[in-house]
Every structure is written in C-alpha cells, then in structure tokens.
Amino acid sequence: MPVSAPVTMSATLAVDESLARRRSAGEPVLSLAGGEIGLPVLPLLEExxxxxxxxxxxxxxxxxxxxxxxxxxxxxxxxxxxxxxxxxxxxxxxxxxxxxxxxxxxxxxxxxxxxxxxxxxxxxxxxxxxxxxxxxxxxxxxxxxxxxxxxxxxxxxxxxxxxxxxxxxxxxxxxxxxxxxxxxxxxxxxxxxxxxxxxxxxxxxxxxxxxxxxxxxxxxxxxxxxxxxxxxxxxxxxxxxxxxxxxxxxxxxxxxxxxxxxxxxxxxxxxxxxxxxxxxxxxxxPEVVTRIAESRRLHETVVRAVAARFAAFGAALTPIQATCYLYPDFEPLRDGLARTHGVRRGEELTALTAERYGVGLLPGTAFDEPEHSLRIRVATGRLYGESDTERVTALSAADPLRLPWIKASLDRITEVLTDLTGPFAPGRADTG
Amino acid sequence: MPVSAPVTMSATLAVDESLARRRSAGEPVLSLAGGEIGLPVLPLLEExxxxxxxxxxxxxxxxxxxxxxxxxxxxxxxxxxxxxxxxxxxxxxxxxxxxxxxxxxxxxxxxxxxxxxxxxxxxxxxxxxxxxxxxxxxxxxxxxxxxxxxxxxxxxxxxxxxxxxxxxxxxxxxxxxxxxxxxxxxxxxxxxxxxxxxxxxxxxxxxxxxxxxxxxxxxxxxxxxxxxxxxxxxxxxxxxxxxxxxxxxxxxxxxxxxxxxxxxxxxxxxxxxxxxxxxxxxxxxPEVVTRIAESRRLHETVVRAVAARFAAFGAALTPIQATCYLYPDFEPLRDGLARTHGVRRGEELTALTAERYGVGLLPGTAFDEPEHSLRIRVATGRLYGESDTERVTALSAADPLRLPWIKASLDRITEVLTDLTGPFAPGRADTG
Missing domain, CATH: 3.40.640.10 (Type I PLP-dependent aspartate aminotransferase-like (Major domain))
Structure with missing residues (x-):
C-alpha cells in the first residue's frame, strides 16, 4: 500500500479554502498563500x-x-x-x-x-x-x-x-x-x-x-x-x-x-x-503574446513592491527574477518574534498572520523546510483586483501600484509588518 | 514501487486508437470496441x-x-x-x-x-x-x-x-x-x-x-x-x-x-x-431528462438488434437489460472456429475480426476472463451515425433500425458473422 500515512491536503489548496471560508463569512482577508493567478481569461481563449x-x-x-x-x-x-x-x-x-x-x-x-x-x-x-x-x-x-x-x-x-x-x-x-x-x-x-x-x-x-x-x-x-x-x-x-x-x-x-x-x-x-x-x-x-507580456510585467511590478516591504522590515530575501512569489526569511527577526509573539517556527508565524490579520501565507514546512525555519512563501498573484474590471485595468495600467485596490493591499502588508515587527524592529514606513 | 510490471494501455482506448488509424487511412471500420457514446452534446449543455x-x-x-x-x-x-x-x-x-x-x-x-x-x-x-x-x-x-x-x-x-x-x-x-x-x-x-x-x-x-x-x-x-x-x-x-x-x-x-x-x-x-x-x-x-430518455431508447433498440444477430449465429447471450453492451460467448461455436480459422482464444477471435473485417471488438481477457474464453464485448454506442445530423436523427427516429446508416452497420454485422461462422454454423439470415 503506497499510502502509508494519512494523506494531507495540498497545503496551498487547504489555505485557499480556509481563506475562502473567512471571506464568505464577511471577514477581511489578504490571500498571499495560493498559487492561483488572479487574472481573467483572455477573451479570445474564452471564445x-x-x-x-x-x-x-x-x-x-x-x-x-x-x-x-x-x-x-x-x-x-x-x-x-x-x-x-x-x-x-x-x-x-x-x-x-x-x-x-x-x-x-x-x-x-x-x-x-x-x-x-x-x-x-x-x-x-x-x-x-x-x-x-x-x-x-x-x-x-x-x-x-x-x-x-x-x-x-x-x-x-x-x-x-x-x-x-x-x-x-x-x-x-x-x-x-x-x-x-x-x-x-x-x-x-x-x-x-x-x-x-x-x-x-x-x-x-x-x-x-x-x-x-x-x-x-x-x-x-x-x-x-x-x-x-x-x-x-x-x-x-x-x-x-x-x-x-x-x-x-x-x-x-x-x-x-x-x-x-x-x-x-x-x-x-x-x-x-x-x-x-x-x-x-x-x-x-499576437493577442496571447501580448497578454502574457502584460501579465509578466504586472507580476514583476507587484512582486517586487511586496518584496521591498518585507526587506524593509528586516526579512532576508533573494532578488526575485520570475514568477509572482517571494520567499522571505524572518531569521534576522527571530529573537523579536519569539520575545514579542512567542513565535519560534514558520507554522506559528503563518498561523499568527492568518488569525490576527487574516493574511494567508505558507510556511517553509510546506516546501520541505525544517520546522524551526522562519521562511515563508508569499504569493502576490491575487492582489490584482476582486473583479475582472479591476484586473483588466491592472494588466494595462501604466503604474499598477497606484491603483487603489493594489495600493490598499500593499498598505495592508506594510501595516501588518509594522504591527508584527514594530515592538522590536520598526520598519521604514516610507518604503514603496 | 507500485508499478511492478509494464503498464498496459487501457484496452478500450488502445483499440479505439487502432481503429482511428485504420479509418484515417481510408479503410472501412466498424467500431464495436470502445465505450464511447457516439451522440452529440445536448445544445443546452453546450451553451x-x-x-x-x-x-x-x-x-x-x-x-x-x-x-x-x-x-x-x-x-x-x-x-x-x-x-x-x-x-x-x-x-x-x-x-x-x-x-x-x-x-x-x-x-x-x-x-x-x-x-x-x-x-x-x-x-x-x-x-x-x-x-x-x-x-x-x-x-x-x-x-x-x-x-x-x-x-x-x-x-x-x-x-x-x-x-x-x-x-x-x-x-x-x-x-x-x-x-x-x-x-x-x-x-x-x-x-x-x-x-x-x-x-x-x-x-x-x-x-x-x-x-x-x-x-x-x-x-x-x-x-x-x-x-x-x-x-x-x-x-x-x-x-x-x-x-x-x-x-x-x-x-x-x-x-x-x-x-x-x-x-x-x-x-x-x-x-x-x-x-x-x-x-x-x-x-x-426537462431537456436533459428528455435527451437521456431518447438516448436510452436508442441504446436499447440497437443493442437488442445486435444481440439478436449474435444469438442467431449461435453465440450464447444473457438478455441485455441496460447500457449499450452485449457480451456474447462463442463457446458453442468453439469447434467450428478452431477448425475453420484456427481460433482457440478470445484474443485470436478479436484479432481475426479486426484484421479480416475491420471490426473492433474486445476479448474477454480485457475483462479479466481466462485466455481460452471465447467471450467478447460488443459496444454499440458508435453505430448511431458519423455526423451529428445522423446522430440527432437517430435519437428521435420512430424506428432507428430503418435509418440507412444504422441498417448498414447491422447488415455488416450479419455479413461478418455469416462469413465467420458460415462454413460450420450457417446463421438465420432473416434475423432482424
């Protein structure tokens, strides 16, 4: 029997579903967990x-x-x-x-x-x-x-x-x-x-x-x-x-x-x-090539802006070269996290952000890291808007970071990081 | 490693593909192997x-x-x-x-x-x-x-x-x-x-x-x-x-x-x-209920007509109560098949019908029967026409068996069974 232990649900999908329940209960959430790309289908492909x-x-x-x-x-x-x-x-x-x-x-x-x-x-x-x-x-x-x-x-x-x-x-x-x-x-x-x-x-x-x-x-x-x-x-x-x-x-x-x-x-x-x-x-x-190019540019702009925020608050980060993911390491903040929040493991950190702030993140353990690791994965593909109109606007915006709905998410990230690390590592609030 | 032996392709899909190749090479085929239902999508569901x-x-x-x-x-x-x-x-x-x-x-x-x-x-x-x-x-x-x-x-x-x-x-x-x-x-x-x-x-x-x-x-x-x-x-x-x-x-x-x-x-x-x-x-x-009822009636009419032909030529058959499958047993014709065609196993029988007549059937071994079994599975779901027009006509025909394209397939089955068993077990050519 190949299944020797209970099969756990794919961590990304499980967090997605948990956030979906919170959202349908009317609670504010910021979904940075799942790998889903929050952009509409290109109309030509829909056809x-x-x-x-x-x-x-x-x-x-x-x-x-x-x-x-x-x-x-x-x-x-x-x-x-x-x-x-x-x-x-x-x-x-x-x-x-x-x-x-x-x-x-x-x-x-x-x-x-x-x-x-x-x-x-x-x-x-x-x-x-x-x-x-x-x-x-x-x-x-x-x-x-x-x-x-x-x-x-x-x-x-x-x-x-x-x-x-x-x-x-x-x-x-x-x-x-x-x-x-x-x-x-x-x-x-x-x-x-x-x-x-x-x-x-x-x-x-x-x-x-x-x-x-x-x-x-x-x-x-x-x-x-x-x-x-x-x-x-x-x-x-x-x-x-x-x-x-x-x-x-x-x-x-x-x-x-x-x-x-x-x-x-x-x-x-x-x-x-x-x-x-x-x-x-x-x-x-050509339409497909253009759409992919627009998406790529949007991912790059937003993921880099989010990465800058995590870096500003002291998380260690490798420069992002592709995808819409970043993988900040809170190791430099370990002492403060332990002292202020009792957080010593990645899963405790993501549980804290989910419960206190409604922010969905994935701990490094979901990527086979040891339990004590304070690495977390942040996915930015869901920040482009709630409606197709917002998302299409984001695709073609000269500066997507100035769109109110994207700016609001970025501000929320700053707010959460400020609250999380403020007592011990005040971030540069002017970042981004 | 759960895969301890080479994984063979699903027998139904393999025969389907083999017949598709023959068809695209312009050879006449009669596909009685795959479980696919040859009927169009209900327009309402397409919408x-x-x-x-x-x-x-x-x-x-x-x-x-x-x-x-x-x-x-x-x-x-x-x-x-x-x-x-x-x-x-x-x-x-x-x-x-x-x-x-x-x-x-x-x-x-x-x-x-x-x-x-x-x-x-x-x-x-x-x-x-x-x-x-x-x-x-x-x-x-x-x-x-x-x-x-x-x-x-x-x-x-x-x-x-x-x-x-x-x-x-x-x-x-x-x-x-x-x-x-x-x-x-x-x-x-x-x-x-x-x-x-x-x-x-x-x-x-x-x-x-x-x-x-x-x-x-x-x-x-x-x-x-x-x-x-x-x-x-x-x-x-x-x-x-x-x-x-x-x-x-x-x-x-x-x-x-x-x-x-x-x-x-x-x-x-x-x-x-x-x-x-x-x-x-x-x-x-209601449209879905009607479509399913029409399909069921068409399956019943055609599968029973095909079953009657196999029975008339001496194959043993249980009455068909559902689906569009029959499972005739050529055991009563074993001596003749061996003497005339050298056929002693189900797989030899289906290889013969495929090669000599272009008729795709599945041997009982595909259903876990022993190799010597002369049971074969006949699927009739592909006999309703080549085009959507023919297939829609079949769905609502008062007597689908009189439609030229269905009649031609039934006649072909009779012809093949006559040729196959003629030398030793002449069928009742007036059946159906």
Whole structure:
C-alpha cells in the first residue's frame, strides 16, 4: 500500500479554502498563500473554448494531434526541437508529474525548498522523496554536488532513486537557476543514471533576458522530461490542462509507453474543449503574446513592491527574477518574534498572520523546510483586483501600484509588518 | 514501487486508437470496441459550457458548491439522501475510482468479468485485484458466497483485501444485478469489513422498471461509496467529469479526508467550465431528462438488434437489460472456429475480426476472463451515425433500425458473422 500515512491536503489548496471560508463569512482577508493567478481569461481563449463546447469525444490519450503540434511549435521556438508524437497532454501538469513519478518508479530527488506536491506525489506513487538543498539563489535545482552525495548514500542504504525533479523558474523562491547550475545538475543526473523531470510551468514568467532560463533538456536531452501548461502564464488553472515533452530515444520511448498506460488507467484524456482552446494558446498568436507580456510585467511590478516591504522590515530575501512569489526569511527577526509573539517556527508565524490579520501565507514546512525555519512563501498573484474590471485595468495600467485596490493591499502588508515587527524592529514606513 | 510490471494501455482506448488509424487511412471500420457514446452534446449543455468559459479559478478540491448541491439532489431523487459536503467531483469517475482505491488501500475484490481498468488501478495503487466470478445474469457483482471464501482465504494467505468494486448496471454484460444479489453482497461486505465502491455510471441506461437498480448504498449505507457522471447518460466522455457520493459516518469521513488529500496532490480540481455545465445537467431540467430518455431508447433498440444477430449465429447471450453492451460467448461455436480459422482464444477471435473485417471488438481477457474464453464485448454506442445530423436523427427516429446508416452497420454485422461462422454454423439470415 503506497499510502502509508494519512494523506494531507495540498497545503496551498487547504489555505485557499480556509481563506475562502473567512471571506464568505464577511471577514477581511489578504490571500498571499495560493498559487492561483488572479487574472481573467483572455477573451479570445474564452471564445475558443466556447466554440469547442460541442467536442465530447475522448480522443487520443496523449491529446489531440492539433494540440500536440501546437505545443511542439511552442518548444521549438524556445530551442527545443520537439516531435508532436513526444508530447503528452494531461488535466494539469500536476497529474502529468504524478504519472511521470509513477512511470519512472523508485525514489525521487527533489529540491529543498521545493513545491508542496513533489514529496506527496512521490509517497503516493509508492516511493520516497530525497530532499537535497539548493545552492543560494539557485532555486529549484538540487545542489549538484550534494545530489551526488545524497544519491550515492541512498543507494548504499538500499534505496532506489531514479529521478530528480527541478523547478525552472522556481516556486517558492522566485529565482531562475543559472545555466551552469542546470548544466552541472544535468551532468550529475547522467552520471547517476537519473531521469530529470523539469517543471517549467513558470517559464513565461521570467522577468528579464539577463536571467535566461536554460532547460536541462539542452544539456541532457536523452533523459529530460519537461512539463508546462497555460495555468500560470495565462491564468488558466481552473481549466486543468498541462503538457509533457518526452525525450527522444530509448529511455523516452519507455517513459512515454508507461506514462500513456498510466494516463489511460487514471484519467483517460483531457477535457476536449479545453484542449482545443489550449492548442490556440500554444500557437502564440499576437493577442496571447501580448497578454502574457502584460501579465509578466504586472507580476514583476507587484512582486517586487511586496518584496521591498518585507526587506524593509528586516526579512532576508533573494532578488526575485520570475514568477509572482517571494520567499522571505524572518531569521534576522527571530529573537523579536519569539520575545514579542512567542513565535519560534514558520507554522506559528503563518498561523499568527492568518488569525490576527487574516493574511494567508505558507510556511517553509510546506516546501520541505525544517520546522524551526522562519521562511515563508508569499504569493502576490491575487492582489490584482476582486473583479475582472479591476484586473483588466491592472494588466494595462501604466503604474499598477497606484491603483487603489493594489495600493490598499500593499498598505495592508506594510501595516501588518509594522504591527508584527514594530515592538522590536520598526520598519521604514516610507518604503514603496 | 507500485508499478511492478509494464503498464498496459487501457484496452478500450488502445483499440479505439487502432481503429482511428485504420479509418484515417481510408479503410472501412466498424467500431464495436470502445465505450464511447457516439451522440452529440445536448445544445443546452453546450451553451452552459460556453457561458462558463470565463471560469478559471481552481475552486474547492471537492468541486463547486453549486455542482455538489445539484448532484446531491440527483441522488436524493433516487432515494439516496445525500449531504452536498459528501459529494466529491473529479475529472472523470475513473480518477475518482483510482483515488478511492488509493485512499482505502490494500487489495481490491473485483467482479469477473469486470471493467478493464479496475484491476489495473489496483496495481497502480500498489495493491492487487482479487477477481471473484459473478453469478449467471448478475453482472458486476462478485458472487457473495465466493466473495466470502476469496476474502477469507486471501487473508489467511497474508493478503489484505479492504474493498470490493461492483458495477451497476454492468459493463461488460449489460445486465443489472438483482436487489437480492446486491443485498447479499452488502451483507458479506459488512461481515468482512470491506468498503463497497459502487460504479453506477450506467444507472440512467437501465431499459425497464422491471429490472430495478438498487444500490448497495441502500443495504450498507455506512460503507458504500457510489460513483457516477454524465459520461454515458449524456455522451460527455470527452468533457471529463465524474462524482463520488461518500458515506456518512466515521468511515466515510476518513475516506473523504484521504480522497481529498489524494485529489489535491494528483489532479487538484476539475475543469471549472465543465463543472458549471455538469451542475445544470444534474439538476435534471426537462431537456436533459428528455435527451437521456431518447438516448436510452436508442441504446436499447440497437443493442437488442445486435444481440439478436449474435444469438442467431449461435453465440450464447444473457438478455441485455441496460447500457449499450452485449457480451456474447462463442463457446458453442468453439469447434467450428478452431477448425475453420484456427481460433482457440478470445484474443485470436478479436484479432481475426479486426484484421479480416475491420471490426473492433474486445476479448474477454480485457475483462479479466481466462485466455481460452471465447467471450467478447460488443459496444454499440458508435453505430448511431458519423455526423451529428445522423446522430440527432437517430435519437428521435420512430424506428432507428430503418435509418440507412444504422441498417448498414447491422447488415455488416450479419455479413461478418455469416462469413465467420458460415462454413460450420450457417446463421438465420432473416434475423432482424
């Protein structure tokens, strides 16, 4: 039985639901926990979905040919030549990641910190997660040297690591690992005979060409599976659609056969109308490109403004290069937090912000950090407005930070941080 | 590692894809293999999906409140009072069945014959399937007496059966197990401490009130999970949506918690626009009720006409009471098939019909029958036309069997059976 302990709900979704209950009870909340992107569907994609509403056939397990061709083009334009037959679609990249872990089997090396579901998926698939720390600023990629040590010692202890997961760009740190780090990881994976599962769902949300994203599929093409989807770039999480790019060659063929077998037994296929609309998105017509560019700029502006506030109050922070996440460390404020609030652990800190201020945050433990860590993940994707009108306005605003609803959230963050740290570490109230 | 052997693709989907390739190569095919219902989406539901295309939020893991309330009403109208909080939605009933098997853990008792994916899902979840034969005519329900023997002896051998799956009405036999059989099964499950997973996806496709479907949830409410969805009744397989009804009480609470944890880690939620349209379907407005009634009548007319042909050529058949499946046994023709065609196994028979006639069928092995069995499953849901116009015409035709495209398929079946059995068992060519 692979489920050896009670299965806990995905931490992000659990906090989301808790805040939703508070909100429906009329209490003020500030949702900085979930990874959902609070932006509306691009009207052109809404139209495409509506036009495909009559599609009710299952279609191929791997996804419709039209979709797979569009996705292959998307990757080709990013320097990764892709055979449409090596594209596999699923109802989200999450089920694809689970299917891949199940297909490859064994234990899974994951980065620490790392996305909430990697370790849980490894356990559900009957294996275990081997957590390897990242190098500073190289979020999402297990330190290649420590990876080697961890795999060798795991094997010596009778464990069976067969894959390594990387997140490029990274959730939770909002950083993009440097090409040299990715190359070292790829070489280590090859030396160790590991399959690389590269979760690149945030690829379109890298802010600057100065922090280029180079996929491990460039360095170890024979062993790297890449996953992505329109969930983050086009705010389509609720549509549930993702894709995987399977490597060419014998290992890839084996992975593909097993993944399709698993997919056919667990979820069959992906909602056909959604596939049709997603195919159009992956063709990257100008409207889609513009929308993604606008979203990226909005994320960058807001996440940096929020990061500046946390830094001003004394939390340690790596510069944010992508996504809409920051991962401040309250370690420099440990003494004050303990003295004033009795807070000694990340979970106590996030419980305090939720209960006292209605601010939803995720503790580092949700990303596999130790309990005493005071790192927390802050997600800013829900700050763009409550209505579609506000959100569309934010997308095209010259200075989104001056929009009243965004400014109010930023002020609230300052207020909460002031109240939280004021007794011991008065922040610079003029920040931002 | 739960995947101890290569994972084979779901047999129905694999045959579907093989026939699709033949068709696209211009070869004539007759698809009697896959469980897909070849009917168009009800326009009202298409409109509902289109109207919900802007819904892009994840929403609760269990499904939107509106949907869960509608589904609770659906079950309440069938005598099963249901708390909306005990309804869980997923991207198909297939992932829900997998999630349930994983949530309950251990080994799974399944009926033989039984749907292709039950045993595969048990293996993927790290358990094993314990296959128990049905009583004659009581498809989908493991013989309660043999279930007791099998579970006792499995436990004595150190195995850990924790659940039993039933299919009501049944795929592949097209029968509805009698209430007494279901009651005996429920009592046995209670005595043995098994969770009952009742797959009732074909519930709306029972032809006559003379064969009432009584769910095991009536007899063992504390331990029965029921699953269903609009896939079969409304031909919405490609939309990927299903629901589970969790039992009230301590066991149900435990199953729900674990299932939601698993769902949150594997698939998150179900496509939000699909949930909105499905909620409307589960409210059962008059148009939906009428469409389902028309579909049921069409299935009944065509599946019975096809069954009459197989019977006329000497295959053994149980009367069809539901679904659009028949499960003829060519055992009475074994000598002739062996002598004339060298066919001694079900898989040889279906390979012969596919290669020589382009007729897709599933062998009994796909339903866990022994290799020498000459049972095959025939699915008639794809005989209603190639275009939506033909299919809509079939839905409302006074005598669908006289429509040229349906008549042509029936004639082709007669032709194939004549050619197949002619040398040794000339059929009554005047049948039907």
């Amino acid at each position: 495409r979905l509506a036009a495909a509403a009559g599609r009710n056939a299952y279609g191929p397990v791997a996804g419709d040919a039209e979709l797979r061709t569009a996705v292959a083009g998307y990757w080709r334009r990013r320097g990764l030549g892709t055979d449409p037959d090596l594209v596999v679609c699923g109802p989200g990249s999450k089920p694809l990641l689970f299917g891949l872990v199940l297909a490859v089997g064994g234990d899974v090396v994951i980065p620490r910190p790392g996305w909430v579901s990697y370790a849980a998926q490894a356990r559900l698939a009957g294996g275990r997660a081997i957590s390897v720390p990242i190098r500073p600023g190289q979020g999402g990629v297990p330190d290649p040297d420590r990876l080697r040590e961890a795999v060798v010692s795991a094997r010596a202890a009778g464990r069976d690591p067969r894959s390594v997961v990387v997140t490029l760009p990274d959730n939770p740190t909002g950083t993009v690992a440097a090409p040299e780090t990715v190359r070292d990881l790829a070489v280590a994976a090859r030396d160790l005979g590991l399959v690389i599962i590269s979760d690149e769902i945030y690829r379109e949300l890298v802010f600057s060409p100065e922090t280029p994203l180079v996929s491990p599929a460039v360095f170890a093409p024979e062993r790297t599976v890449v996953t992505t989807g329109p969930t983050k770039s086009l705010a389509l999480g609720g549509w549930r659609m993702g894709v995987a790019r399977i490597p060419d060659g014998p290992l890839g063929r084996e992975v593909r056969t097993r993944l399709l077998g698993i997919a056919s037994q667990i979820w069959s296929t992906t909602a056909a109308p959604v596939q049709a609309a997603a195919a159009y998105a992956f063709e990257e017509p | 509902r999906l289109a109207a919900a295309a802007g819904r892009n939020a994840y929403g609760p893991v269990a499904g939107d409140a509106e949907l869960r309330t509608a589904v609770a009403g659906y079950w309440r109208r069938r005598g099963l009072g249901t708390d909306p909080d005990l309804v869980v939605c997923g991207p198909g009933s297939k992932p829900l069945l997998f999630g349930l098997v994983l949530a309950v853990g251990g080994d799974v008792v399944i009926p033989r014959p039984g749907w292709v994916s039950y045993a595969a899902q048990a293996r993927l979840a790290g358990g094993r399937a314990i296959s128990v034969p049905i009583r004659p005519g009581q498809g989908g329900v493991p013989d309660p007496d043999r279930l007791r023997e099998a579970v006792v002896s499995a436990r004595a051998a150190g195995r850990d059966p924790r659940s039993v799956v039933v299919t009501l009405p049944d795929n592949p036999t097209g029968t509805v197990a009698a209430p007494e059989t279901v009651r005996d099964l429920a009592v046995a499950a209670r005595d043995l401490g098994l969770v009952i997973i009742s797959d009732e996806i074909y519930r709306e496709l029972v032809f006559s009130p003379e064969t009432p479907l009584v769910s095991p949830a009536v007899f063992a409410p504390e331990r029965t999970v029921v699953t269903t969805g609009p896939t079969k009744s409304l031909a919405l397989g490609g939309w990927r949506m299903g629901v589970a009804r969790i039992p009230d009480g301590p066991l149900g609470r435990e199953v729900r918690t674990r299932l939601l944890g698993i769902a949150s880690q594997i698939w998150s939620t179900t496509a939000a626009p699909v949930q909105a349209a499905a909620a409307y379907a589960f409210e059962e407005p």
